[in-house]
Amino acid sequence: MSLTRKHYPFPEFEPRWQKHWLETNAFRAANPGDPGFDPKAKKFYVLDMFPYPSGDGLHVGHVEGYTATDILARYHRLKGDNVLHPMGWDAFGLPAEQYAIKTGQHPRVTTQRNIDNFRTQLQSIGFSYDWSREISTTDPDYFRWTQWIFLQLYGAWVNPATNKAEPIATYKGNDPDSVRLAFVSEVPVNWCPGLGTVLANEEVVDGKSEVGGFSVERRPMRQWMLRITAYTERLIADLDGLDWPDSIKLLQRNWIGRSEGAEVHFGLEGFEETVTVFTTRPDTLFGATYLVLAPEHELVEKITAATRREAVEAYRKECNSKSDLERTDLAKTKSGVPLGISAINPVNGERIPVWIADYVLTGYGTGAIMAVPAHDERDHEFATAFNLPIREVVSPDEPQSEKDQGCFPGEGTAINSPAIEGLRTPEAKHKMIAWLEEKGVGRGTITYKLRDWLFSRQRYWGEPFPIVWENGAHRPLPENELPVEPPAMEDFKPTGTAEPPLSKATEWVRYSETARRELNTMPQWAGSCWYYLRFCDPKNSGRFIGKEAEQYWMGDAGKPGGVDLYVGGTEHAVLHLLYARFWHKVLFDLGHLTTPEPFQRLVNQGLILGDDGVKMSKSRGNVVNPDSVIAEYGADSLRLYEMFMGPLEHGKPWSMTGVEGVYRFLARVWRMAMNEDQEGNWILSGDLAEQELTNTQRRVVHATIKKVTEDIEALSFNTAISQMMIFTNEFTSAKPRPVEALRLFLPLLSPFAPHLVEELWMHLGRKFPGFEGLASQAKWPAWNEEYLVVDEISYAVQINGKVRGHLTAPASSDKESVEKAAFADPALAPHLEGKEVKKVIVVPGRLVNIVVAG
RNA sequence: GCCGGCGUGGCGGAAUUGGCAGACGCGCCGGACUCAAAAUCCGGUAUCCUCUAAAGAUGUGUCGGUUCGAGCCCGACCGCCGGUACCA
Known part of the structure; x- marks a missing residue:
């Protein structure tokens, strides 16, 4: 080839x-x-x-x-x-x-x-x-403004009264740093020793870094955070007005993970403190048979019974040393230890044991749960493993299947629950929340999976923060000092410690006698935001x-x-x-x-x-290089093929013979206008003539204009291309070939194959009018519906839904005459013989269906 | 496990959104051109039955339903792909 x-x-x-x-x-x-x-x-x-x-x-x-x-x-x-x-x-x-x-x-x-x-x-x-x-x-000149936007975030807070970001000056509290949209926090982070940096939750996949696949561990570090959680409600609500795929909207909603529920305060026997739990099912409070805190929960140290101290310490240590990966791997087997104390269920005064277990996460909700093993699968599994009591408080509407015995997480009717007995789950939730709020032992609340955005990285190749530190306090640089450029450094490798590489640029770090620059840099997402x-x-x-x-x-x-x-x-x-x-x-x-x-x-x-139907990868050797496709078939063929493969949104396998197919099509288009002379030079085809289109030709041209226009708007490029192929099939054999067809067709093709069209446009313009200027700057043609109508329409004639014959009728025929014509067809006679005609359906322009019985 | 998407000829994919399934392209078969080949052009190509044709039957993952009529709508299931994962 x-x-x-x-x-x-x-x-x-x-x-x-x-x-x-x-x-x-x-x-x-x-x-x-x-x-x-x-x-x-x-x-x-x-x-x-x-x-x-x-x-x-x-x-x-x-x-x-x-x-x-x-x-x-x-x-x-x-x-x-x-x-x-x-x-x-x-x-x-x-x-x-x-x-x-x-x-x-x-x-x-x-x-x-x-x-x-x-x-x-x-x-x-x-x-x-x-x-x-x-x-x-x-x-x-670009990241100067990235840094400027960071300063906007730093200098703003979300006023709960307006639910909008406002300059920090409108904040009247005494700790502005606690409300800024960009803030510093000591948080457990995803530290990746292999990359020498922390990573956002989104950048960690299966306990490994998304880039490089290095293992990631949790450790507390001082980091810059962006308060994206202040926008959870609006980020969800505003999806409604966007023309996005539903699947992406759903992905974002799930990621933000809004859940409505209640916080409930449980008293602790022998302590002033209470444990606050979050639950989406306050209606199951009467079924709570124990309490579980995350191992990292701040109360654990204080409330653990002396006799349990050793075991609890050991368990906490074990959890801490587990990497995220191990925790994921072990997700199926539940582990935990009791603290040796009791909590008081506020709804009935019942004493229930308090445990810690790593199936309760510290970063979500309050880091503590009430366990209702009868109505939560995880609690059920845990209770079964440790022989804890299970009490049913919701009755399912339909009897459960064998395998679900003992745990019913769905909605039903409240039972064994004095305050809400007999209520449906939604009403029971409402009533329970009202009761909690009235008694001052809880309140309705909403939690989100989305965490604040960890925004600093311990790397060299990123935007430096426009921040300096002095006496342990941070402050923004004035706008006129932007951009803050990274220092020229020979050695920008990670230091191997949590200290960022910028720390090695001692000159640069020293902002003044007493002030030092922030050493972290922004993550890659900053620039693309x-x-x-x-x-x-x-x-x-x-x-x-x-x-x-x-x-x-x-x-x-x-x-x-x-x-x-x-x-x-x-x-x-x-x-x-x-x-x-x-x-x-x-x-x-x-x-x-x-x-x-x-x-x-x-x-x-x-x-x-790849052409083997699996994702392209170097190791598989199925990677297609665009440059080599261009060298062999040209840029227009590459473009056209990728659009012809199938719907834009679908995954689809590459096929080199498919590329050849569209390449042949483009060559046919070329030869509609060009001929090779004896010396092998391409010259304008002698078949071209200024000549009126036949009715059929005109109909094909206008059908093509219509189809291509509508398909481009719908991003349905593969079907637009088929229509252009139909056009070409109609005109390649036409001799003489009306130039008007190309005048209308070439602009349609030009978004797909711009080079070819530009070239033909130029050649045609040397002999014929209407090809002035660049094809890329020509005018998109309009179609005329009148040219699309046909005089005669072919009807399928069905008997009981099976096609038994065809007829052609003038486009203007009414239902009655089409029906009459159908019955006149002798081919139908054997199928109608001895049958009673029950009904006749005529679909205008399509078919006749005769329903018979007997 | 949960959420989402998709199952149509040998292959990629069409189907006016409930109205003649398989457009267009690839591949394959045959023909023209050629000393021959490549390229190009023309024709054929879902399956079964049939020497062939006509005619017929079957056919959109499976089973069932709604309808004059289902690839499209409803119910149950199977398979593949993507996302996500102890989120209370």
């Missing part, structure tokens, strides 16, 4: 057009106030998840999403919209630093090299980005985004989200997409943004698998 000559000269014209588009700024988007800005044009902001420029280069998975957005961008431009379609680099982060440490090269050098490589690759696919807006998160804003106004040196640019590109009447279409992988469902929403809301509250959400419409592209 690679040895034979190409079916059309893409190796010559694809790079030529890429260069031309670049040199003429063909895809520059105009901001309000810019020359050439058209205030009447609709804005369309279509965004890709910008890549991390890894050393491996571009993957066919990148190409899939980027082609989809490029088609939308090019389509909207042809429709006359003002399109913002930018690209940039998410270039801070662990892999660059790990690679730098391994090779001894500075991350700034390797990062720049990778960026250059990515840019070249993207340009070789013909994506219509506005390259004048290119940004990198590692550029000081707001890049979509910077694209609107990337060169602004006075503000993170100009007001007018923000209102134009990010504002839209009636919709909460600013970006019109955002395409990327599903792996960011709960990380980037939640973090970015949070920052956006803070900036919105503080009056810097006009809409409360960043991304209005979100689409997740599916995974492209």
Whole structure:
């Protein structure tokens, strides 16, 4: 294949057009106030998840999403919209630093090299980005504003009265540091010795680091945190107004993990203190037969009976030394020890034992539970293992199956519960909460799985915090000292201790005689939390985004989200997409943004698998390199194939013969306009003529315009391409071939195969009118419904739902005449003989169904 | 375990959202062109029965239901993929 000559000269014209588009700024988007800005044009902001420029280069998975957005961008431009379609680099982060440490090269050098490589690759696919807006998160002109946004978080709190972020000055309490949205906390963190840094919960998978797969342990450390938990309610509620896949919304809701329930205070025999537990089932309080605290619970030390001290200490130590991984592995077998004291159940005064067990987590709820083994599977398992009493207080509506005997976690009717006897579970919950609040022994409350966001890393290759420390207190740097650039360092390896690598830059650390710089850096997510804003106004040196640019590109009447279409992988469902929403809301509250959400419409592209049907990986050797596909079949074929494979959202396997299929299609399109002369040069085909379309041809052309237009809007690219193939099949044999067909067809194809269309447009323009300028800047054609109507319609004739014959009737026929025609068909006679016709159904334009009996 | 998604020819996938299942592409078979091949063009291609054709029967993971009519709606189940995991 690679040895034979190409079916059309893409190796010559694809790079030529890429260069031309670049040199003429063909895809520059105009901001309000810019020359050439058209205030009447609709804005369309279509965004890709910008890549991390890894050393491996571009993957066919990148190409899939980027082609989809490029088609939308090019389509909207042809429709006359003002399109913002930018690209940039998410270039801070662990892999660059790990690679730098391994090779001894500075991350700034390797990062720049990778960026250059990515840019070249993207340009070789013909994506219509506005390259004048290119940004990198590692550029000081960019991260200056990342640091500025951090200062906004630092200088703000969420006022419970308004449920909005406000400047910290409006806080009237005496400890502003306890309410700031960016705050310092001594917290048990995920420390990864292999990477020499802490990780967010989201970055730990199965007790190992998501990057590198090193083991992770828990240890308390002083860290910067962002108070994302102040936004839980709004992060859930505002999902409703977004055009996102339901599955992603659900993923975010589950991640935030809102549960309604109650806090209940249990007295402790012999102590002043009470233990507060959280439960979603206050209606089962009468069934609580013991209490369990997390091993790390702060009361344990104080309340443990002297006789139990040794055993309790041993158990706590054991839990502490277990890594997260072990705890996960051992999740199935319950362990725990009793503290040797009793708690008092506030609803009935009953004395119940208090245990510690590691199935109760310290970070969720209150770190203590009341155990109701009859109605909670975990409690049931624990009670069975340790022979604790089980008391049924909810009666199921239907008898339970054998295997569920003894534990019923569902809703039913309260029994053995004096205060709520006979009530249905929901009412029982309400009444119980009211009772608790009245007696002052508890209250209704809501808890969330979502924790505050651990925001500091002990690494070199990230944004330094704009913070200094003096006398043990932190304070922000003034805005005019931004950006805080990382020091130039030769040795930026982790120190091996919890001390960040920046500590080695002693000069830099020393801010003044008495003040020292913060040594942590921000996580990779920081830069990607707001890049979509910077694209609107990337060169602004006075503000993170100009007001007018923000209102134009990010504002839209009636919709909460600013970006019109955002395409990327599903792996960011709960990380980037939640973090970015949070920052956006803070900036919105503080009056810097006009809409409360960043991304209005979100689409997740599916995974492209290897031709063996499994995920592409180097070790499997099934990785497809986009560069080699371009070399063999051209960029247009690569684009078209990835769109033709199947629905954008689905995972699908790669097939090289499939690439050849679309390549052949493009060659057919080429030969509709071009012929090879005796010397082997491509010249305009002599079959082309200015000539009226036949009725059939006109119908195919307009059906294609309609289908392609509607399918692009629906992101159903594979079916749009089939329709274009149908068009080509109709016209390849047409001689003479009406030029009008190409005039209408080529703009439809140009978002998919822009190089080929640009080239044909140029050649046709040398002989025929209507091909002026660039195809990329032509006009999207409109279809005419009148041309789509057919004179005669074919009807299927069914008897009892089985097709027994066909008939054609004029399109204008009414039901009666179609029915009459059906009965006139002699082919039906044998099926109707001796039967009684019960009913006749005529579906206009489709079929006739005769229902018979006998 | 829980949550979500998906099961259609040899393969990737279509199907106006309840109306002729298999569009389009790949692959395969046959033909034209050619000394021959490649490329290109034309035709065929769900399965079974049949020399062939006509005709017929079967067919969208399985079983059942609703309906004149089900790939699509309802119930139960099976399989695959993704997420998540002691969250009280």
